[in-house]
Amino acid sequence: MAVSARRGAPLTPEEIYSTALRLVEEGGVEALSMRKLAAALDVNPMSLYHHVENKTALLSQICRTMAGRLALPTDESLPWQERLRLLAHAYRRLVKTYPSLWVYIHTHPEIVGGYRGGLWDVLFPILADAGVPEAERRRTADVLNGFVSGLMMTERRGHVGRDDPEEADRAFETAIDMIIRGLPRP
Numbered sequence: 001m002a003v004s005a006r007r008g009a010p011l012t013p014e015e016i017y018s019t020a021l022r023l024v025e026e027g028g029v030e031a032l033s034m035r036k037l038a039a040a041l042d043v044n045p046m047s048l049y050h051h052v053e054n055k056t057a058l059l060s061q062i063c064r065t066m067a068g069r070l071a072l073p074t075d076e077s078l079p080w081q082e083r084l085r086l087l088a089h090a091y092r093r094l095v096k097t098y099p100s101l102w103v104y105i106h107t108h109p110e111i112v113g114g115y116r117g118g119l120w121d122v123l124f125p126i127l128a129d130a131g132v133p134e135a136e137r138r139r140t141a142d143v144l145n146g147f148v149s150g151l152m153m154t155e156r157r158g159h160v161g162r163d164d165p166e167e168a169d170r171a172f173e174t175a176i177d178m179i180i181r182g183l184p185r186p
Contacts, residue, residue: 080129131184
């Protein structure tokens with residue numbers, strides 16, 4: 001790995017993606033450029049192209065970096081209801097931590113790909129334990145994602161909890177309770 005004359009240290013992919021993610025959250029996706037990223041990393045902009053093909057590839061990778069920071073529930077011995085609640089809260093924390101990139105993902109779903117890894121690897125077993133038939137799990141996951149994402153969007157825009165942040169917390173708990181009550185039981 002080449003060492004930048006300006007930096008004196010090798011540039012790592014994790015450093016690139018973490019810095020890009022920080023820049024997106026500071027100024028939005030539109031404000032991210034390869035030049036601004038290079039300046040933040042104290043490297044020549046061309047150095048970035050040894051690690052990432054273009055801005056689209058960079059955005060795809062920082063979406064994966066963000067998703068990798070989702071604190072997924074790992075204790076499969078917990079009841080599915082508790083695992084679903086933990087997953088929902090972890091997702092909400094991620095949205096609140098990375099709101100700009102989260103909004104970008106929801107207007108550019110092609111950037112993240114399909115139903116593999118992270119959230120989906122945890123959600124599908126929860127749905128199985130909840131008694132959702134295998135043929136219905138993908139559709140159920142889509143509906144849950146839409147429901148929770150819609151709630152997060154209304155919260156982010158101040159339609160829920162604008163005057164009372166605790167109201168947003170209560171609304172989120174109500175939504176999770178509704179989801180749990182609405183899922184089939186084995």
